[in-house]
Amino acid sequence: MTTTGTAPLEGVLVADFSRVLAGPLATMTLADLGARVVKVERPGSGDDTRHWGPPFSATGATYFEGVNRNKESVELDLTDPEGLALARELALRTDVLVENFRPGGLERLGLGYDALAAHHPGLVYASISGFGSAGGRDLPGYDFIVQALGGLMSITGAPDGEPGAGPMKAGVALVDVLTAKDATIGILAALAERARTGRGRRVEVNLLSSLQGSLANQAQAYLGAGVAPKRMGNDHPSIVPYQLLETADAPLAVAAGNDGQFARLCEAIGSPELAVDPRFATNKARVAHRGALVPLLEAGLATASAEVWQDKLTALGIPCGRVAGIGEGIDYAESLGLEPTVEVHDRTGAVVGRQVRHPITWTPPLPPRAQAPPALGADTADVVRWLRA
16 A cells, blocks of 8 residues: 555644643644644753653653654744744744743743734644643643642542552653643644634643543543542442453453443353342442452452463453553554554664654555654754745
């Protein structure tokens, strides 16, 4: 299968005035889709995450590298009149500007949406903050803090009374990632509207709203039924079994989401009677009698290893899986033909490492874009020359 001639965002210019994670991930997504992304960085130090390590790869901090491929880097001092003038010229030439300064920060420099849109009405201007531009405008936005304040931490971790009980953050800066995806959706929608009307608009996202928008059934349990969800470890509040179950050697994630799957699970472990027991015959009953059911299931699963059960239950159409490390997860995706990684190249074409690829698969395939993250200021001279032309 041959690739198409151009990527969807070919010809779109993005000025990236963001740093750390949410903004850079959004702009990397646009770059993966074909946009030209010019990353504006502080002279001498650049994006904070250039220094966040270990771990470091042969070419830099892996934190920075994970969200900055396919970009150009320009050092501009926004406190210097000349640097600020160049930044303004870049903003007036760009299709999309992405920033995550504290609300009001770019306005004070003359780089706010209203000032720019007055001269460039087609500009799509995306602002990312921690808590919005109203009452929370002065609050610093950190993923960890938002996980705590926004409710996610209250439902993550072992329940009270169990070993290690207490609120727990997710194992990745999940709120930043969700916010990046919301920002990307907003930008693409604004570009689609601009294609019809010729006018851009400002898109605002914030970490707290993106978190709460992702709480799904848990938030609606509170809003619709007055139920305040609690920490349940790996248990599901509304489905049983939908959790880790112990086997002979390791835990197994089992998600029997309907009565048919549950009946097959009971048959597989040699306890078919559980499926017709009034305490367990329906999901509602299983949720009510979770404490009685789980030990019975684990007694059956104790007869074999997690790997054996994964093969057996999967063959029976029962969703399950061993708890894998990140490397094992990548290997598993590879075994399924999902091509989870891409080789990234430096500007000479030499392979300098691997990264997780953008998760969308296109038919026909897009032209490959896998340029390694730029060195600080690698494109300053070329971009400044272009802006002054």
